[in-house]
Amino acid sequence: MTPVGDDAQDSTPGGPLAAPGLLDVLTALRDLFAANESVRLEVARHLGISVNEIIALTHLQTHGPMTQRELADGLGLSPSAVTVMLDRLEPRGLMSRRRHPTDRRRTIVEVHTPADDPMGLYAVLARPFLAMDEGDRVEAARLLALVTEQVRLSAEHVGALPPVAPPRRRL
Template identity: 40%
Template sequence: MTTLEPDLMAATLQRFGLERDRMRAAVASDAGISATDLDALEHLEADGPLTQRQLGDRLSLTSGAVTMLVDRLEDAGWVRRRPHPSDRRYVLVELSAQAIERTPARLAAYHARIRAIADKVPAAHRDAVRSFLQAAAEAASDAAANMRR
């Protein structure tokens, strides 16, 4: 491996991030929601129901701001609140059935295309690709946490 290859991988990952951000801005605009609203929906899609505090931490929002965000998304039919199953002090926020049905066709097509691309990665390389992407995600998470301090 030459010294250029890691730089090229990092640059390619950055380009993917920029293009994904551009695609996400288009999705948010198409759905009539803000980028932060879309971020919330993506966290709920990826991780399932979250408390408002967990959602606020992931979005770097104050408790008041996350309450307003969840109110807005609930009023628009994107999410619903339900009691926490084991701790009645908390409420969980989850995607509504309507939100799942309202997935824009172009976003569903993008997800299908990503799955098709992933299917083409040779089985022998999948662990390495997954490991690289997980490490990159952890680096981004750590950087975000360090910036909030």
């Protein structure tokens, strides 16, 4: 798969954006993102928490345990907003805080694992892939990893563009 580069901005006839099948791929990617947002919203409703709290849990799940400050930076939130969020999530058993092993002033936040999942949400998310045979699951994982890497590169590319508007205040 070719990485996203400056040539991807070329939308002239015959340019990279006119590649056969590209519109179908972009439509499928948009549909996947929309389906993911639907799942995120339904999980938030099921757990009785906000979508932002789901995003925080997903961030922790993706990046592993981290300090509250690192979580705030990763989410683009103020440390006090993250503290309020964690105060709502911890009693629900969705994450926990513990003292940093070497710095008593810091706290490590960690999301609970699938083994701690009393609602079986991971099983629900796995259901479509259980309908596939092992070879299809391997191929799906391979293709999703390639797409994920390209989406990350796209995010980096967008992040390097000059801002269109002044940055928003942190919440």
